[in-house]
Amino acid sequence: MKYLLEVKNLQTHFFTEDGIVPAVDGVDFELEPGQTLGIVGESGCGKSVTSVSILRLVPNPPGRIVGGEILFEGKDLVKATESEMQSIRGNDIAMIFQEPMTSLNPVFTIGKQISEAIMLHQKLDKKAAKERCVQMLKLVGIPRAEQAVDEYPHQFSGGMRQRAMIAMALSCNPKLLIADEPTTALDVTIQAQIIELMKDLKEKLNTAIMLITHDLGVVAEMADHVIVMYAGRVVEEADVIDLFKDPKHPYTIGLMKSKPSLDGNAKRLDVIPGAVPNPLAMPKGCAFHPRCSHAMDICKEKMPELNKFGDNRKIRCWLHEKEGGEK
Amino acid sequence: MGRFITRRLLQQIPILIGVSILVFSIIQLAPGDPLASYTQDPNMTKETLEALKEAHGLNKSPVLQYIDYVKNALQGNFGFSFQLKQPVEKLIAERLWPTFYIAFGSLIISIIIAIPIGVISATKQYSVFDYAGTVFALAGISIPAFFLALLLKKWLAIDLRLFPLSGIETPGAMYTGFARMMDYLRHTFIPLIVLGLTGAGGLMRYTRSSMLEVVRQDYIRTARAKGLKERVVIYKHALRNALIPVITLLGFTLPTLFSGAVITEIMFALPGMGKLQHQAVMQRDYPVLMGTNLFLAIFTLLGNLLADISYALVDPRIRLD
Amino acid sequence: MIKEKGQINENQEENLATSSKVESPWTIVGRRLRKNKLAMIGLVVITILSLAAIFAPFITGIPRDITNLANTNAPPSSEHLLGTDSLGRDMLTRLAYGGRISLTVGFVSTSLRILIGVILGGIAGYYGKGIDNVIMRIADIFSCLPFLPIAITFVAVLGPSIYNIMIVLAILGWPGIARIVRAEILSLREREFMEAATALGIGDFKKIVSHLIPNTMASIIVSATTGIASAILTESALSFLGLGVAPPTPTWGNMMYDAQSQYVLKNRWWQWVPPGIIIFLAVISLNLLGDGLRDALDPRLKQ
Numbered sequence: 001m002k003y004l005l006e007v008k009n010l011q012t013h014f015f016t017e018d019g020i021v022p023a024v025d026g027v028d029f030e031l032e033p034g035q036t037l038g039i040v041g042e043s044g045c046g047k048s049v050t051s052v053s054i055l056r057l058v059p060n061p062p063g064r065i066v067g068g069e070i071l072f073e074g075k076d077l078v079k080a081t082e083s084e085m086q087s088i089r090g091n092d093i094a095m096i097f098q099e100p101m102t103s104l105n106p107v108f109t110i111g112k113q114i115s116e117a118i119m120l121h122q123k124l125d126k127k128a129a130k131e132r133c134v135q136m137l138k139l140v141g142i143p144r145a146e147q148a149v150d151e152y153p154h155q156f157s158g159g160m161r162q163r164a165m166i167a168m169a170l171s172c173n174p175k176l177l178i179a180d181e182p183t184t185a186l187d188v189t190i191q192a193q194i195i196e197l198m199k200d201l202k203e204k205l206n207t208a209i210m211l212i213t214h215d216l217g218v219v220a221e222m223a224d225h226v227i228v229m230y231a232g233r234v235v236e237e238a239d240v241i242d243l244f245k246d247p248k249h250p251y252t253i254g255l256m257k258s259k260p261s262l263d264g265n266a267k268r269l270d271v272i273p274g275a276v277p278n279p280l281a282m283p284k285g286c287a288f289h290p291r292c293s294h295a296m297d298i299c300k301e302k303m304p305e306l307n308k309f310g311d312n313r314k315i316r317c318w319l320h321e322k323e324g325g326e327k
Numbered sequence: 328m329g330r331f332i333t334r335r336l337l338q339q340i341p342i343l344i345g346v347s348i349l350v351f352s353i354i355q356l357a358p359g360d361p362l363a364s365y366t367q368d369p370n371m372t373k374e375t376l377e378a379l380k381e382a383h384g385l386n387k388s389p390v391l392q393y394i395d396y397v398k399n400a401l402q403g404n405f406g407f408s409f410q411l412k413q414p415v416e417k418l419i420a421e422r423l424w425p426t427f428y429i430a431f432g433s434l435i436i437s438i439i440i441a442i443p444i445g446v447i448s449a450t451k452q453y454s455v456f457d458y459a460g461t462v463f464a465l466a467g468i469s470i471p472a473f474f475l476a477l478l479l480k481k482w483l484a485i486d487l488r489l490f491p492l493s494g495i496e497t498p499g500a501m502y503t504g505f506a507r508m509m510d511y512l513r514h515t516f517i518p519l520i521v522l523g524l525t526g527a528g529g530l531m532r533y534t535r536s537s538m539l540e541v542v543r544q545d546y547i548r549t550a551r552a553k554g555l556k557e558r559v560v561i562y563k564h565a566l567r568n569a570l571i572p573v574i575t576l577l578g579f580t581l582p583t584l585f586s587g588a589v590i591t592e593i594m595f596a597l598p599g600m601g602k603l604q605h606q607a608v609m610q611r612d613y614p615v616l617m618g619t620n621l622f623l624a625i626f627t628l629l630g631n632l633l634a635d636i637s638y639a640l641v642d643p644r645i646r647l648d
Numbered sequence: 649m650i651k652e653k654g655q656i657n658e659n660q661e662e663n664l665a666t667s668s669k670v671e672s673p674w675t676i677v678g679r680r681l682r683k684n685k686l687a688m689i690g691l692v693v694i695t696i697l698s699l700a701a702i703f704a705p706f707i708t709g710i711p712r713d714i715t716n717l718a719n720t721n722a723p724p725s726s727e728h729l730l731g732t733d734s735l736g737r738d739m740l741t742r743l744a745y746g747g748r749i750s751l752t753v754g755f756v757s758t759s760l761r762i763l764i765g766v767i768l769g770g771i772a773g774y775y776g777k778g779i780d781n782v783i784m785r786i787a788d789i790f791s792c793l794p795f796l797p798i799a800i801t802f803v804a805v806l807g808p809s810i811y812n813i814m815i816v817l818a819i820l821g822w823p824g825i826a827r828i829v830r831a832e833i834l835s836l837r838e839r840e841f842m843e844a845a846t847a848l849g850i851g852d853f854k855k856i857v858s859h860l861i862p863n864t865m866a867s868i869i870v871s872a873t874t875g876i877a878s879a880i881l882t883e884s885a886l887s888f889l890g891l892g893v894a895p896p897t898p899t900w901g902n903m904m905y906d907a908q909s910q911y912v913l914k915n916r917w918w919q920w921v922p923p924g925i926i927i928f929l930a931v932i933s934l935n936l937l938g939d940g941l942r943d944a945l946d947p948r949l950k951q
Contacts, residue, residue: 057551059543061453082557089554097552102545106644107567117553152643168553345789353798357805465939469932471881473888474924477907485914492910579791586796590885594908604797608804608891616801623794631792 003071004175004208005031005054010068012046012053015061021279023049023063025232028306033175036202036209038223038240040216040255044276046232047212048098051178054210055095056085072176091121094169098181100161104153110137111149114168121172136167140197159190163197170201178210183218195221216259220244225312228252231277231287234306237314248309249317250292286318294319328639328646335635339628346624351396354617355389396617405621406614410607415618418603423622425495425599428511429518429588434577436523437530442573444527445534449569450561452539460531467528472587476521476594483517490516493596518591525587526580533576538569571642578634581627680944687940690933697930701747710738712745713896724918731918734906739918742898743926749899750930753814753883754876760818761879762872765825766864772826773833784830787823795820799882800891808894813886817879828871832864866945873938877931884927900927 012024024046031037039047052058053065056077070077072093077085089095097103105113114136115129124132130149137145140163153161162182169177179198183191199222202209211222219226219240226243228236228251236249247253254272274291277283283290289299298318306316380386387395396406405415441464448460484490491497495514502510541547542565550564551557589601596602600619607615639646681687700707708729716736724731730739772783802816880900886892887901888908895902900923906912907920 052548055552057548086554086556089552091554095552097545097549099545103549105546105550105564105568107571107641108564109643113549116555120554154644165549168549341785342788342792345786346792349789349793350798350801353802353805465932465935466928469877469881469935470928471884471888471901471924471931473885474904474920474927477904477913477920477924481913481917485910582792582794585794589794589796589800590889593889601797604800605889608800611804616804620794620797620801623797624792627792627794 002032003030004033004035004073005210006069006071007050007054008069008071010050010053010070011066012049012058012063013066014063019280022232022282023279024053026068027229027232027234029227029234029237031176031208031210034202034206034208035225036211036223038219038226039210039212039229040214040219040226041229042214042276044279045229047229048180050229051095051180051210051212054178055089055093056080057089057095087121090117090169090174091172092174093176093178094172094174095178095180096162096165096169096182099185100158100165101185103165104156104161106153109150109152110156110164114149114164114171117168118171132171133167136171137164139170139201140164140167141193142167158186159193162186162190162194166194166197166201170205170207173205174207176208176210178212180212181214182211184213184215191218198222216244216255228255231279231282233287233316234314235288235316237306237312239312242313248313248315248320250294250319251288254291286316331639331646332632332636335632339632343625343628346628347397347400347621348393350617350620350624351389351393353620354613355392357611357613400621405618408607408612408615410610410612411615415614418615419600419618419622422598422600422603425597426585426588426592426601427626429515429522429591429597429599430581430584432515432519433522433526433587434580434584436519437526438577440523441527441530442534442570445531446538446561446566446569448531448535449538449542457535460535464528464531464535467525467531469528470525472521472525473590473594475525476517476591479517479521480594490514493594495597515595515597518595518597522584522587522591526584529580530573530576534569534573537572538565541565541569544568567641571638574634574638574641578631578638581630581634582623585623585627677941677944681940684940684943686936687944690936690940693929693933694937697747697926697933698751700744701751704741704744704748707744708738708741710741712741712898713737721916721919723916730922731916733903733919734912739903739922742903743900743922746898746900746903746923747926747930749810749893749897750880750883750901750927753810753817753893753899754880754934757814757817757821757879757883758872758875760814761821761875762825762868764818764822766829766868768822769826769829770833773830774837776834780830783826787826790820791823793820796882796885799886800889803886803891808886808891810893810897813883813892817882821875821879825868825871825875828867829864832867836863870938870942870945873934873941877934877938880927880931880934900930 007027007029010024010027011022014021014023027046027050029037029039039050041047049058049063054070054072054077056065058065065078068078072088077088080088104110111130111133114133115124115126118124118129118132119126122129122132133149134145137148142148142160142163148156153164156164166182182198183194186194195218198209201207202222209222211219213219223240226238226240227234228243228249230251236243236247236252238248243252244256247256251272258271272291277287277290283300285301286292286295286299286303289295292299296318304316304318304321306314307321308314309320385392399405403416405419407414408418411418444460444463448457451457480492484492491514493514496502496507496510497514500510542561546568547560547565550560555564585601588599589604591597592599592601593605600623604616604619606612607619704712714737716732718736719728719732720734720736722728722732722736728738728740730743732738733742768783768787772780798820799813799816802819803812806812806815883892883899884901884904887899888904890902890905893899893902895905903923904920906916912919
């Protein structure tokens with residue numbers, strides 16, 4: 001078994017009053033143990049829904065996984081029972097969320113919230129769990145960890161709370177850590193600290209990371225492999241160096257161009273025209289064609305397949321359909 | 328925590344002064360003579376009447392009368408009922424506990440009914456249970472308490488003869504201990520159920536919407552992502568947060584609670600403050616009216632304080648500020 | 649010429665087309681409300697009750713106060729559909745007339761309450777600081793008064809009349825509205841359009857009236873609907889206890905006064921069950937309508 005996580009044709013739809021929203025519509029990717037996978041895309045492209053689908057935490061109603069497989073160490077999580085999921089969540093797969101300010105329960109101490117998972121999964125008693133908790137807080141760089149365990153979230157700053165979230169997520173030595181925009185809500189200086197911390201911990205603990213972000217800088221900094229999502233589908237997949245050196249999909253190219261860089265001599269930033277399409281009225285053909293400067297007739301008619309290029313690269317685009325694509 | 332309570336206690340003082348001025352002013356608006364029962368007495372001479380007026384400070388200006396009232400009240404003297412010929416504080420002391428019993432007994436019933444149903448309704452939103460609960464809550468809010476009391480009285484007390492019609496204990500039975508407690512319970516069953524049911528409606532709706540709000544929060548997702556059992560997520564992580572606004576609401580319901588107690592005391596002849604007040608209204612016994620209103624307002628304030636304290640106990644953000 | 653005319657027509661058509669697409673907020677609210685079955689049932693019931701009250705003289709054609717000592721306490725019959733009361737007056741007729749008083753008390757006292765609440769809450773929220781503090785402390789004082797005991801005292805002191813009931817309901821009920829208005833204004837005054845108004849040199853009073861009050865309308869309408877419901881409940885309770893509107897003027901509450909006697913309770917259901925049910929129907933309809941309005945005005949609150 002080569003992969004820690006294999007997602008095959010995952011489909012998560014939301015059944016709203018106005019119609020069905022196919023937030024994730026056939027997503028495939030793999031993740032090796034210890035690897036860091038970046039998932040990038042604009043907001044609304046389905047990257048967060050993909051991540052909560054893996055933990056089976058899609059709010060239901062209105063959302064539901066309607067198809068596909070999520071193989072974690074060979075076991076299909078889509079078919080797992082709720083109690084099987086409970087023993088996986090926080091234990092084998094842990095998650096950190098975007099909003100450190102609201103992701104911690106305001107009425108319990110930091111220590112209590114972290115030791116809850118430790119007691120549950122590691123079967124430690126209260127005292128041992130608290131010791132482990134202090135140890136984790138020290139590991140993520142929280143000063144005065146012994147006092148901090150007994151403090152409440154509102155006594156922590158945003159950066160400190162995200163550190164506590166990371167401590168909580170890593171407290172049971174998960175094999176996979178899903179980080180959903182872990183730095184987006186933080187100040188720039190704190191962002192850098194958190195990235196450093198995550199890189200550091202990954203070295204120490206050898207946890208595989210699924211990093212969801214719209215920040216290409218964070219991806220370049222941390223990821224080994226990247227998938228780019230658009231409108232609920234993967235449009236490009238490549239190793240991080242290849243992707244940055246030679247982005248292929250027009251959407252990826254657009255994303256790269258809209259990122260400011262220092263060597264660009266104050267060039268105007270490019271923007272991708274238009275916005276993510278209304279999920280209730282997806283355009284026919286390739287979902288990106290209304291915003292694509294290379295759109296051809298076929299793009300308006302038929303959705304391209306996600307084709308393999310070489311060993312580690314896949315592209316979903318008619319432009320690259322012929323050049324050596326193998327089906 | 329101690330500082331928090333002290334601060335809240337101090338904040339109540341101006342409110343209490345305001346309430347007493349307000350109640351005093353309402354009573355001052357009353358036409359007629361507080362000594363009416365004496366004036367109608369043919370044996371009363373003008374001189375004795377004047378002496379009585381003087382003794383009770385009735386010749387002074389309203390402002391001075393108020394100051395006198397406060398001075399006396401601070402020493403535990405709340406005036407004299409000319410109709411019942413007894414000091415007001417004594418009358419109130421006698422009638423205090425039935426009112427407390429009815430008000431807080433029904434509150435407990437409301438809580439026991441409302442909070443579990445509200446929580447289950449929220450966790451099973453749009454289920455049959457949720458719809459039934461919502462209809463029940465709306466009916467509870469909308470039915471006049473006295474009408475429900477009449478219906479239950481007719482059904483349970485008159486037709487089925489399960490409960491006594493009125494009074495708080497069987498006259499002359501001289502029960503003691505447990506038997507006496509059961510006798511009280513039998514007599515007050517209908518009033519407690521009526522107020523418990525009508526009070527439960529609003530509380531249930533509030534619990535439900537507060538719970539629905541909380542289960543959408545990010546920290547609930549975090550709790551689930553930790554692998555906690557759904558039961559723990561709901562009853563530990565969500566409920567504790569959902570109860571914070573519910574407790575605030577409970578503080579605000581206290582005045583309503585006493586209103587309900589007053590109606591049922593009158594309807595079921597329970598010897599509480601409401602019944603005392605009703606008598607006082609009928610006999611234009613103003614010192615008693617002043618006393619009962621003031622006491623009920625003080626209890627409301629104390630109730631609010633209690634709500635504040637429980638609020639602080641569940642919400643560390645308040646406690647530690 | 650003809651060509652030009654054609655163009656104008658086309659333009660007009662275009663205008664019409666766009667104006668029908670952009671719905672006014674009230675049209676949207678109306679459409680959402682019509683979708684809500686329970687709210688519509690509430691609206692229908694309360695409309696029927698109001699119409700019955702307005703056209704009370706035509707319901708049975710029997711005069712309201714005419715007594716008939718030969719036919720007292722008669723059970724329902726084809727002549728008196730809901731029987732007669734202890735003075736031989738027709739119950740159904742009095743029920744219809746009673747609606748006039750009960751609904752008027754609910755409506756007028758709530759209007760008064762809103763008037764006081766909006767003015768004081770508006771002043772407190774807009775001017776803030778000292779004025780805000782004073783007004784809100786006074787609101788605190790009023791809201792910790794035990795409602796019914798104070799209402800009873802008030803009515804006992806001033807005498808039981810429909811006007812005194814309306815006044816006491818308004819005086820005791822304004823703090824709730826004032827708090828809503830104040831809170832809305834506090835959050836609104838931080839927003840950009842208020843700065844824009846200041847920049848345009850619009851005066852304080854005009855700012856409150858033309859910008860802030862419309863923004864609080866939604867909360868006030870919802871609060872008013874449920875407020876009428878609770879005013880009807882309070883009036884009926886006071887009148888039932890004999891402390892509200894005095895006979896012979898009928899209200900739904902004072903018609904049930906006789907049921908305080910055990911004999912009436914046991915043997916003459918038609919003298920207390922119908923008014924009780926009507927109060928319940930009126931109140932639940934208003935509450936349903938209020939809930940519906942809340943959901944329609946602010947879908948974010950819908951749960």
